[in-house]
Amino acid sequence: MGLRGKLGLIFLLVSALAILVLCVAVYTQAQSARLDRTRSFADERVQLAAQSYDQSGVPVFGAELDDPDLPPQLRAAVMEGKRATFKTGSPNAKMWAAVTVKDGKTLSIVQDYQTTDDSMRALQQALILGGLGTVGLVALVSVILAGGLSKRIVAVAGTARRIAAGDLDASATEAVGKSKDEVASLAAALDTMASSLRGQLEAERRFTADVAHDLRTPVTGLTTAAELLPPGRPSELVRDRAKVLRRLVEDLLEIARFDSGVEQADLELVGLGAFVGSAVGRLRMQQSLAPDSVVVQINGKDETVSTDSRRIERILANLIVNGLRHGRPPIEVSVTGRVVEVVDHGNGYPEELIAEGPRRFRSGMAERGVGHGLGLTIAAGHAKVLGAELTFGTAPNGGALARLVLPALETSV
Structure with missing residues (x-):
């Protein structure tokens, strides 16, 4: 999961938790207010019933005298001279109210107390719908905000890559x-x-x-x-x-x-396979090399490329001389389409060179000999001018492998 998704998820979870706590608090407060209203209503009724009984001796509002079902807690409070209310627990919750009348008897009334009614169900539904809608809105806003932040961070990362590439x-x-x-x-x-x-x-x-x-x-x-x-x-x-x-x-x-x-390339159309063969031949003569020290192999059809032949020859010369100097002959030069590979039979390129490319005045591992480290750097410079890709690795059978991939010949429509 990317940064945008993580930030959006964090915002969503935090907001959902906050909305859940708020909804629970609102619902709990509403239940408490409803309970208080019911207590006040029951207390008013029992007061009116007591006044009526004291005046006429007749209970009203369904009041009972010394009701045997009166909860013990409420009975004890009334015997102390208090007017009190008491709610029994579920199931079949009831709200009781009781008071002592003139003849010392206990007058009480009772009514059903439903934990949910139409108003509470409406409130519950409103809280659920409102909570879900708010969570959805917060999720949308969080995704937008996280997307903006993620986009800016990606822009910084892209700039860092451009700088690493040389821009x-x-x-x-x-x-x-x-x-x-x-x-x-x-x-x-x-x-x-x-x-x-x-x-x-x-x-x-x-x-x-x-x-x-x-x-x-x-x-x-x-x-x-x-x-x-x-x-x-x-x-x-x-x-x-x-x-x-x-x-x-x-x-x-x-x-x-x-x-x-x-530096700019002087482009011309060149048959790559034939040119590589002739360039290696000229290098053998210039360096007085044995015929079998450098072997050229053309694989498949000779492909024509638009390139600077002088720079191609300079790249080949540096790669071959580097292989002869630091590796072991024979140096194998193969051409396949637009790809030229130069392989020696030495100990191979160092891991640092393979990972980071050639660096001037660094010749690599001691077992590859000594030098100024400029030959491969110059070869990489010519490849960059040509728009070609020059990479270094290890040959399948061991030894150093340099691969030059030339750009394709553009065709006009």
Whole structure:
């Protein structure tokens, strides 16, 4: 049961209990008032009967002298010189009234006392109908009020999901409207958190871009200088480290472009299966890979997609190189329709990466090797620009599984 249902149920139960207590109190008070009226009527009759008897010696109103059925409690009260009334219990309840007359005898009258009559039945029916109608009205109002509150809370939750998805400009305050209750306070706190997070991310983006741009010139000079060193093992080590540093700077610049949001896809129609095969072939030549280190399999009919082939090739290269570096060959690349899967035979992706996606400068578990954690981040950035879905998981037979799902080709009507 959702919040709306729970709040509505709580309001309904509380209101129903309050109305029930009120109806019982009203009915009880009405019964008490009716009993008082009956006592007063019986007392007046016995007084008139006593006056008549004292004057004429003749009982009226059906009064009896020394009635043997007189209740003992009433008899004891009259013997003390009191004029009293007494109601016997159900069934066949009766109202008695008695008083001592001039010759010392006890004069009493009795009348039937019905616990319910037409007026009480009418009151009972009115209370039941009124109570049910009030409960129904309260239920309707409570559902409306709970629905409004639930709707605003759902709006805050939706804004939180948008922020988690990267839309840091989403405003929870605008979603819940103008108010000064707890929901508005929650929305304001969420907006404050998003603003702080937006500032931190912006600072991180500026830092990444500034560092990459500032390092690009000296790294280029270092690489050029390393090429001028005389042949030898030390020179090879310097050139190798210089190349690694240059690739790192290029990766940082690429991530900075993703963060700035300026990257756009150059779409073209591509036969996905054939293109993946040729891209893997070019990667084998560039990386000097053995033919059996990367295996390509096309399942079913080759599907044509509208995409940016350069970015597809960049994603494939990063996924395959990551598998070769941190997993074990052969790397299996399969194409099924619009889906491309890359599987290695290593220890698989860490659970954190599978759950949260790749994060820069975090390479995962130690058993998957070392690195800067930028390759998968860049692949995810290119997939986002393409409008594709890139997910990471575990292959059925073990090992790391990366699945790229490209958007369907739009057809005009």
